[in-house]
Amino acid sequence: MRTSASMAACLLIASMAMVAEAQKLHRDPPSMVAVSASAPIKVDGELDEADWTRHFFFLNFRAGYKPDDASYSVSGSDLPTKNLPGTKGYTDTSSTVVYFMHYGTDLYIGVRSTDSSVCKRWGAWEGDGLFTKFRSKSGTQVIEYKLMYNSEISSHAVLETSGNAPAQSAEGASYEFPGTIVNDNSAPDHGYSLELVIHLDKLGYSASDTVLADITIMDPDFYTRDTTESSQPGIVQFYKSWWGTEWGGSNQPTDYRQIILADVPVMDAYATSAAITLDGRLDEPQWKGAPSMIIGPNSKDATNWWFMQWGDTLASYNDPSYTVVKFLHKGTDLYIGFISNDSSVCQWSTGWEADGMFIWMRDKFTLPGPANRQEVKLMFFGDSVGGPAKFEVNNNVPTGGAEGKDYEFPGTVTRTETNGKDKGYSGEIIIHGDKWGYVDGDTILLAIVMWDMDRSSADVTDPHQRIYAKAWWGSEWADINFDKYYMYRGVYLSPRLVGVKEEPTAMPNSFSLSQNYPNPFNPTTMIQYAVPQIAHVTLKIYNVYGQEVATLVDKIQSAGSYQVSWDGKDNRGRFVASGVYFYRLEAGANVMVRKMVMLK
Numbered sequence: 001m002r003t004s005a006s007m008a009a010c011l012l013i014a015s016m017a018m019v020a021e022a023q024k025l026h027r028d029p030p031s032m033v034a035v036s037a038s039a040p041i042k043v044d045g046e047l048d049e050a051d052w053t054r055h056f057f058f059l060n061f062r063a064g065y066k067p068d069d070a071s072y073s074v075s076g077s078d079l080p081t082k083n084l085p086g087t088k089g090y091t092d093t094s095s096t097v098v099y100f101m102h103y104g105t106d107l108y109i110g111v112r113s114t115d116s117s118v119c120k121r122w123g124a125w126e127g128d129g130l131f132t133k134f135r136s137k138s139g140t141q142v143i144e145y146k147l148m149y150n151s152e153i154s155s156h157a158v159l160e161t162s163g164n165a166p167a168q169s170a171e172g173a174s175y176e177f178p179g180t181i182v183n184d185n186s187a188p189d190h191g192y193s194l195e196l197v198i199h200l201d202k203l204g205y206s207a208s209d210t211v212l213a214d215i216t217i218m219d220p221d222f223y224t225r226d227t228t229e230s231s232q233p234g235i236v237q238f239y240k241s242w243w244g245t246e247w248g249g250s251n252q253p254t255d256y257r258q259i260i261l262a263d264v265p266v267m268d269a270y271a272t273s274a275a276i277t278l279d280g281r282l283d284e285p286q287w288k289g290a291p292s293m294i295i296g297p298n299s300k301d302a303t304n305w306w307f308m309q310w311g312d313t314l315a316s317y318n319d320p321s322y323t324v325v326k327f328l329h330k331g332t333d334l335y336i337g338f339i340s341n342d343s344s345v346c347q348w349s350t351g352w353e354a355d356g357m358f359i360w361m362r363d364k365f366t367l368p369g370p371a372n373r374q375e376v377k378l379m380f381f382g383d384s385v386g387g388p389a390k391f392e393v394n395n396n397v398p399t400g401g402a403e404g405k406d407y408e409f410p411g412t413v414t415r416t417e418t419n420g421k422d423k424g425y426s427g428e429i430i431i432h433g434d435k436w437g438y439v440d441g442d443t444i445l446l447a448i449v450m451w452d453m454d455r456s457s458a459d460v461t462d463p464h465q466r467i468y469a470k471a472w473w474g475s476e477w478a479d480i481n482f483d484k485y486y487m488y489r490g491v492y493l494s495p496r497l498v499g500v501k502e503e504p505t506a507m508p509n510s511f512s513l514s515q516n517y518p519n520p521f522n523p524t525t526m527i528q529y530a531v532p533q534i535a536h537v538t539l540k541i542y543n544v545y546g547q548e549v550a551t552l553v554d555k556i557q558s559a560g561s562y563q564v565s566w567d568g569k570d571n572r573g574r575f576v577a578s579g580v581y582f583y584r585l586e587a588g589a590n591v592m593v594r595k596m597v598m599l600k
Helices: 002-024 285-289
Strands: 031-036 058-060 076-078 096-103 106-113 128-135 142-149 158-161 170-176 192-199 210-221 237-243 257-261 266-271 292-295 304-307 323-330 333-340 356-361 374-379 390-393 402-408 425-432 443-454 467-473 489-497 525-531 535-542 548-557 560-566 579-587 590-598
Touching (some): 096 210, 128 192, 158 170, 333 443, 356 402, 356 425, 374 402, 374 425, 525 579, 525 590, 548 560
Antiparallel strands (some): 210 257, 333 425, 356 443
16 A cells, blocks of 8 residues: 555656646646726626727637647537548638636636537437536536537527526627628638636635536537538538546536636725835834735736746746735835745846836826837846846936835845846835826826846856746836736725734745645644745645645635644545545745545
8 A cells, every 4th residue: 555655646646746847848837817808897708898909818629739828728629520431521621719818706718719510410409509517616616608509590609507506697699790690601710719607605705716517519520511521421520629628527526627717906005104214124113914916827816927938948937926915004105015935036137128127017098009108027137147126217207206226035045047047036116106197095006027037147058048938917018008907007006004913923934745644644634834935835635546626725825824724625625535645735936745544
């Protein structure tokens, strides 16, 4: 038993590495971000709201698709008609893209397809369009939502749900592009679009949750009432591809992919009457009670993230940084404090970019064009080893509109990779809102980009070592020609006074996972762990075959010591059998696995 259990644990760790590799190559991503919509979307199938024009990261379900900077290929595909007599294979290789957006707990799925033969798969239940399975938050239900051209009488896609779907939990509509005639082979069609909204509160989710789902695109071609697999097997074709699994499998979380309801539209800045010294340290007591968000890969607060080397098989983004961003204000002075766990603080040696915070500002009334964008930067520009960040604004920023200062944590030596891993940095920026026309009580509009250059100092010669990455809240470039729409987010100058929190207990200085107690146990046990810096943390239970049993933690956590309990139930709420189990803690690049025993 000991040998097989150890082997299972090793295989488990290897499989996690494979998932990370797939994410890097933009193939079968384990998660996609649903960005915030600026307003509720009218579900008419046309995708003609300005929100749909934005620069999206999306899934492309095209056969043999090669991803690019903004797109991902999916998990698998099948051609059920491949063995029909006289078949020509799959000749109408449609490109169907899928976008995700949300407004609160309303998840919008937008679909655009170039399909030149839009039809029902006559003689079966499928049709062109979207087939989804969503797992309820409790894990007790798997619910189907279908928006497909599978009707014998309608020329539009039809919304169907499984019998266990909560009442009024979805709406859907289609739009056929001019020239598309459904179930008609007389001329090539010109494609279609779909809109599906899932009211996730009906499934138990909140507006900041991560949703488990499978997405399948069906693509039958050349079918009509008189042209079917039995009457014309050499003509009809049926292709389908999916993100996740084809049918949802056994209702284990590993059968699904994640849709992250991210992109907080507005943050509060609490009021303070006490002075804040601009030194980058965030050591005034009021910072401890300030509203905060996290900007980094797959953060539920940020809008999205990206890294340049996703297609380089020799590069590895194995040290993603997370930044806690805090907001206070004194009148119209907005204080933005940030703390980064970056372990390689440097400039992108072949360009102008560098680690640090880049803010796009705008005034209350005017959306700046590309030539009038207003830049506020506190970044580690230059090649001065060990030097501080530089504060810069461009000429479009009002005179005296902003100030900034950084602080490097002990052990951080900037702009070099010869001193081991850095320990991170912090910074403070003051936006003097009155210079932009804001008054106390307004919502200041801005976008924040946190750059994360790793191993990119001038003393690194191997280009495969250098990593160029960033995560943002709002937009990347605040450019109407690129980001298109809804480029800024809001920070509300709240009248609420900030509270002063007690000093926290000492932070752990190392990553650790303690032995569960009691062990053996029945049915509940406690697990303690510590993370020395902010990271995306997962704590999962596996059986001896390496199959996931339960997820106890899956979120970004600040440095600290934590304790969670496991009640001996799997992700579906069922008690597990007696036996050996493994619990695996992952935080950033750190991984630990321990064994425990359930005895009944």
